[in-house]
Amino acid sequence: MEKRKNLRRALSVVAVIGVMLFTVWAERHMDAFQVRLIHMWGIYVILVSSFNLIYGFTGQFSLAHAGLTAIGAYTVALLTLSPEAKQVSFMLAPPVWPISVVQWPFVPSLLLGGLLTAVVGFVIGAPALRVHGDYLLITTFGFSEIIRLLLCNVPGVCNGAMGLKGIPKNTNLAWVWGLAIITIFATKRLVDSSYGRALRCIREDEIAAEAVGVNLSFHKIMAFVFSSFFVGIAGGLLANLLGTVAPSTFKPDLSYAVITMAVLGGVQSLTGGVVAAGIYAITSELLRTIESPRQIFGINYPGMPGLRALTFAVLLLLLILFYRRGLMGATEFSWDSVFSRVQRLFGKAKSGGEEA
Amino acid sequence: MSVLETKGLTMRFGGLTAVLDFNLTLEEGELVGLIGPNGSGKTTVFNMITGFYEPTEGKIILDGREITGLRPDQVASLGIARIFQNSRLFREQAVLDNVLIGHHLRLRSSPFSAVLRLPGYTREEKQAHEEAMTLLEGLGLADVVGEIAGSLPYGLQRKLEVARALATRPSLLLLDEPATGMSTEETTEMMDFILKVRDDFQLTILLIEHHMRVVMGICERMVVLNYGKTIARGSPEEIQNNPEVIEAYLGADE
Numbered sequence: 001m002e003k004r005k006n007l008r009r010a011l012s013v014v015a016v017i018g019v020m021l022f023t024v025w026a027e028r029h030m031d032a033f034q035v036r037l038i039h040m041w042g043i044y045v046i047l048v049s050s051f052n053l054i055y056g057f058t059g060q061f062s063l064a065h066a067g068l069t070a071i072g073a074y075t076v077a078l079l080t081l082s083p084e085a086k087q088v089s090f091m092l093a094p095p096v097w098p099i100s101v102v103q104w105p106f107v108p109s110l111l112l113g114g115l116l117t118a119v120v121g122f123v124i125g126a127p128a129l130r131v132h133g134d135y136l137l138i139t140t141f142g143f144s145e146i147i148r149l150l151l152c153n154v155p156g157v158c159n160g161a162m163g164l165k166g167i168p169k170n171t172n173l174a175w176v177w178g179l180a181i182i183t184i185f186a187t188k189r190l191v192d193s194s195y196g197r198a199l200r201c202i203r204e205d206e207i208a209a210e211a212v213g214v215n216l217s218f219h220k221i222m223a224f225v226f227s228s229f230f231v232g233i234a235g236g237l238l239a240n241l242l243g244t245v246a247p248s249t250f251k252p253d254l255s256y257a258v259i260t261m262a263v264l265g266g267v268q269s270l271t272g273g274v275v276a277a278g279i280y281a282i283t284s285e286l287l288r289t290i291e292s293p294r295q296i297f298g299i300n301y302p303g304m305p306g307l308r309a310l311t312f313a314v315l316l317l318l319l320i321l322f323y324r325r326g327l328m329g330a331t332e333f334s335w336d337s338v339f340s341r342v343q344r345l346f347g348k349a350k351s352g353g354e355e356a
Numbered sequence: 357m358s359v360l361e362t363k364g365l366t367m368r369f370g371g372l373t374a375v376l377d378f379n380l381t382l383e384e385g386e387l388v389g390l391i392g393p394n395g396s397g398k399t400t401v402f403n404m405i406t407g408f409y410e411p412t413e414g415k416i417i418l419d420g421r422e423i424t425g426l427r428p429d430q431v432a433s434l435g436i437a438r439i440f441q442n443s444r445l446f447r448e449q450a451v452l453d454n455v456l457i458g459h460h461l462r463l464r465s466s467p468f469s470a471v472l473r474l475p476g477y478t479r480e481e482k483q484a485h486e487e488a489m490t491l492l493e494g495l496g497l498a499d500v501v502g503e504i505a506g507s508l509p510y511g512l513q514r515k516l517e518v519a520r521a522l523a524t525r526p527s528l529l530l531l532d533e534p535a536t537g538m539s540t541e542e543t544t545e546m547m548d549f550i551l552k553v554r555d556d557f558q559l560t561i562l563l564i565e566h567h568m569r570v571v572m573g574i575c576e577r578m579v580v581l582n583y584g585k586t587i588a589r590g591s592p593e594e595i596q597n598n599p600e601v602i603e604a605y606l607g608a609d610e
Contacts, residue, residue: 189470189471189472190467190471193467193477193481194456194460194463194477194484195460195470197457197460198457198460200446200448200449200453204447204448204449205446207408207440207444208444210427210429210432211408211428211440211444212457212460212461212520212521213433213524214461215427215429
């Protein structure tokens with residue numbers, strides 16, 4: 001048993017090193033389009049893992065992901081932008097102090113972005129103590145929209161609907177995937193701990209959980225804060241990847257996208273979420289073609305913006321109707337399943353050999 | 357000193373008085389039955405004692421300390437455990453996890469140290485595992501630790517619910533119809549189980565039960581509710597012959 005455990009641990013370390021080496025290699029050798037895809041994949045992984053913690057494990061359906069991502073993105077963007085660039089891009093009103101003078105390096109900016117988003121997550125989590133199910137969904141949706149509208153309407157802080165431009169592009173694949181791995185690792189550790197057990201109990205039966213001494217408020221808020229921290233980091237990575245942020249980036253569509261990925265992967269499976277995030281990142285790029293004008297068999301197709309969103313909406317509906325378990329349901333990728341598969345493979349080869 | 361004392365406990369829902377002026381004192385180690393026809397307010401009494409309802413009037417005192425108005429999780433951590441009328445196991449989780457969750461309220465490590473698996477957390481979790489295993493072995497559930505709780509036969513599910521309650525280390529256990537829907541043999545087994553648990557864990561037990569055989573068989577003292585009012589109290593024999601109780605259960609003679 002102990003040997004197996006060490007082997008699993010070693011394999012995981014090797015896999016992580018492998019992923020990190022791949023990101024360094026990919027950054028240099030793959031074309032810009034592919035690199036962009038892998039970037040988005042990694043950022044989606046962070047978003048979907050943090051959503052799984054809230055919804056899959058704690059059972060709190062939240063639509064706040066878009067707003068939370070915006071908090072992280074704007075915080076990191078404002079911290080990393082140089083004061084000169086801010087003076088140029090703030091057209092509607094001059095930037096307020098201290099935003100006008102501050103410039104931080106990337107890493108502390110990301111950290112503060114995460115922490116600030118965690119604080120907002122605390123506020124958004126609070127209604128979860130009083131409302132459940134659909135009502136919580138509506139409340140968190142409202143919060144998310146409030147954040148976006150604030151961004152549109154406070155020109156001195158975030159330049160209104162114009163957004164921010166010229167953000168230094170500090171994000172690279174190694175950062176994205178390194179942080180994605182940390183997110184998954186930390187979430188998995190939390191879920192497997194006594195606290196995770198308490199979260200699952202809350203999801204299953206709040207009354208029973210309370211009766212055995214689980215403090216509902218503390219645990220729900222904890223889940224929201226923990227999840228929001230990573231959402232903020234994903235937002236920061238996104239800002240420093242795109243180089244521009246605008247309120248329109250954080251429309252509810254982003255929250256829907258995260259839900260689609262989570263359901264596709266299986267809401268209680270972090271590794272399922274990784275696969276689903278990859279599928280989503282790739283298909284959403286490929287589906288761009290259906291929005292652009294083109295000739296099909298001699299017929300002029302004018303292109304229909306918004307068709308992608310529609311496609312994903314239909315996909316989500318179909319998933320919920322016919323494939324609610326998602327790709328992985330509540331199971332995780334494990335080395336043990338790989339071992340047994342390999343064993344079966346070899347076992348087959350062996351018995352086949354004997355027959356021959 | 358008494359373990360639990362309720363003074364003038366009253367619960368009103370709008371114009372409806374579910375429980376009126378309920379007074380009860382439980383001495384250490386007692387097994388007291390709370391009976392009454394359907395809708396007489398028995399479960400409401402439990403809900404008030406465990407903090408799910410805040411009583412409209414009255415006081416609840418546990419070990420000399422007033423606990424009226426505390427949250428259910430606070431009440432649980434002060435030593436009152438409860439099993440529900442309709443099983444409320446965490447059916448999707450393993451038997452072991454159902455018991456381990458009862459240890460969670462004593463966990464002192466923060467979520468932070470749980471994520472980092474700091475030594476303090478690891479030690480607490482290991483200890484919880486060992487104690488949970490000991491508890492499950494002691495209650496004859498050792499063979500099913502790995503099973504999903506919802507897949508167990510009904511009798512074992514009820515036992516597991518008691519095990520989960522015991523894991524919180526209560527001094528007072530409230531059992532709400534533990535033998536409902538059980539066969540004769542299962543009921544007998546449950547009676548023995550309750551007595552054994554009381555002796556092994558030095559508990560005080562308040563029991564709601566409709567099976568008269570169970571209540572009469574194991575309770576030392578009983579309280580009878582009807583329409584929220586206490587209509588009788590005394591030994592099983594006294595209760596059996598009390599005309600008011602007979603009337604409440606069977607209706608008055610014409």
